[in-house]
Amino acid sequence: MKFSGHTTTAFDPDLQSLAQLIAEMGGLAERQIVEAIQALIKRDGARGQRVIAADAAIDFMQRAIEERAIELIARRQPMAADLREVVAILRIANELERIGDLAKNIAKRVVLVDKEQLPRRSMRGLNHMATLMLAQLRDVLDSLAHSDVGKAMDVWRHDEDVDRLCASLFQEVLTAMMEDPGTITLGIHLLFCIKNLERMADHATNIAESVYYLARGETLTRAPKPDVNSMPALALSSY
Amino acid sequence: MKFSGHTTTAFDPDLQSLAQLIAEMGGLAERQIVEAIQALIKRDGARGQRVIAADAAIDFMQRAIEERAIELIARRQPMAADLREVVAILRIANELERIGDLAKNIAKRVVLVDKEQLPRRSMRGLNHMATLMLAQLRDVLDSLAHSDVGKAMDVWRHDEDVDRLCASLFQEVLTAMMEDPGTITLGIHLLFCIKNLERMADHATNIAESVYYLARGETLTRAPKPDVNSMPALALSSY
Numbered sequence A, B: 001m002k003f004s005g006h007t008t009t010a011f012d013p014d015l016q017s018l019a020q021l022i023a024e025m026g027g028l029a030e031r032q033i034v035e036a037i038q039a040l041i042k043r044d045g046a047r048g049q050r051v052i053a054a055d056a057a058i059d060f061m062q063r064a065i066e067e068r069a070i071e072l073i074a075r076r077q078p079m080a081a082d083l084r085e086v087v088a089i090l091r092i093a094n095e096l097e098r099i100g101d102l103a104k105n106i107a108k109r110v111v112l113v114d115k116e117q118l119p120r121r122s123m124r125g126l127n128h129m130a131t132l133m134l135a136q137l138r139d140v141l142d143s144l145a146h147s148d149v150g151k152a153m154d155v156w157r158h159d160e161d162v163d164r165l166c167a168s169l170f171q172e173v174l175t176a177m178m179e180d181p182g183t184i185t186l187g188i189h190l191l192f193c194i195k196n197l198e199r200m201a202d203h204a205t206n207i208a209e210s211v212y213y214l215a216r217g218e219t220l221t222r223a224p225k226p227d228v229n230s231m232p233a234l235a236l237s238s239y
Helices: A011-041 A045-076 A080-110 A120-145 A149-179 A181-216 A232-237 B011-041 B045-076 B080-110 B120-145 B149-179 B181-216 B232-236
Strands: none
Touching (some): A011 A045, A045 A080, B120 B149
16 A cells, blocks of 8 residues: 655555555455355354354454554654555544444344245345445455555445445345235345445445545545435435 | 543643544534434424434544544654543544434435334334433443543443343334334334434443543453454564
């Protein structure tokens, strides 16, 4: 990670060490998402439990990054561009921690749907959404590692795709619930899982904004969301 | 806010100014919750819109606190206890920003349930839960302002009450959905609102943990510590 174009200083190894921690934390978050979705699809309670337990590692890393970053600021008194990098690292660690939490939330539902029949069609949809979301996360972590603002902007723009998929999945699950009220409980669990994935993608988008901030020194403001009231299913899922 | 027992230094006015910002941000978050719930209960779309618009002020305050705190660290190079106060302020600002987001999420649903019949019983339950949650937030902000660790611990312990109320409300809404599938869409909106309140209470609990951290210099842990050896970057370095 190297955006600010400053000349190499003694500060760099510290920043690189923080960037390395962020990369590892990102890898951990990715793995948690994969594991949580797999546990859900396969209704594998033990796997879900491992995801729940592993979330503590992500929380721990966030705290460690925070403490090191702040200790670094206090010790080095960095100037503007360096300071911006440390601030961005703090923000990104925070977003990754939230993503980890959301993966844990999905994992917590695994045991709750354990004995019920998961509809194949919805599970395929959920898997598809998870794949899209993971690609967003991987791309944004990549854009961070390689200082690729264009790639970060792509992630930022593609958040809409995740939102659209989320809306259509919501509609599908909702229809199933209405057709067979016996599936309501299961449907609610699925809706929360879908929503968790959608929020993860939002956090990936926030990371894209931090990558932009790092490179340009200014905040990227988000375009207004479409008027959801004309789109009932989208309206249902978008908050 | 004064926990660390250091002698008065030139650092104090800066910290006090940050603490003042946190108190203001907390007040804003409280107001947002009240307004969002009232807008929902009264199905007042305009009021909901004002809550949505006002969230930007909370986001702005978080960024402002973050920037000032970090500028303060860079300029003053505080020692351990002072540094801990600044870190706690950063964390608390982050929690309050998340609470604001959740209030906004509730407000966004106001227009969506606008034309539907909200069941009185569930709305009373939701209002009750919001009251309990607000008490938690007020108490924890109070514990912060008066360095009252005992009060913070009370908040931490009472999170269970919110969780219990959340579970019983969920069951109630779920039953209504099963009895009358025509209420499924409305029910889903309510479930997400209930869940948002429950998560706000979690953030209040996190603030309680920060108050504890400020006073004692150690983290109040809810789960066993992770195995650091599974985290290469951390294990490699001096942690």
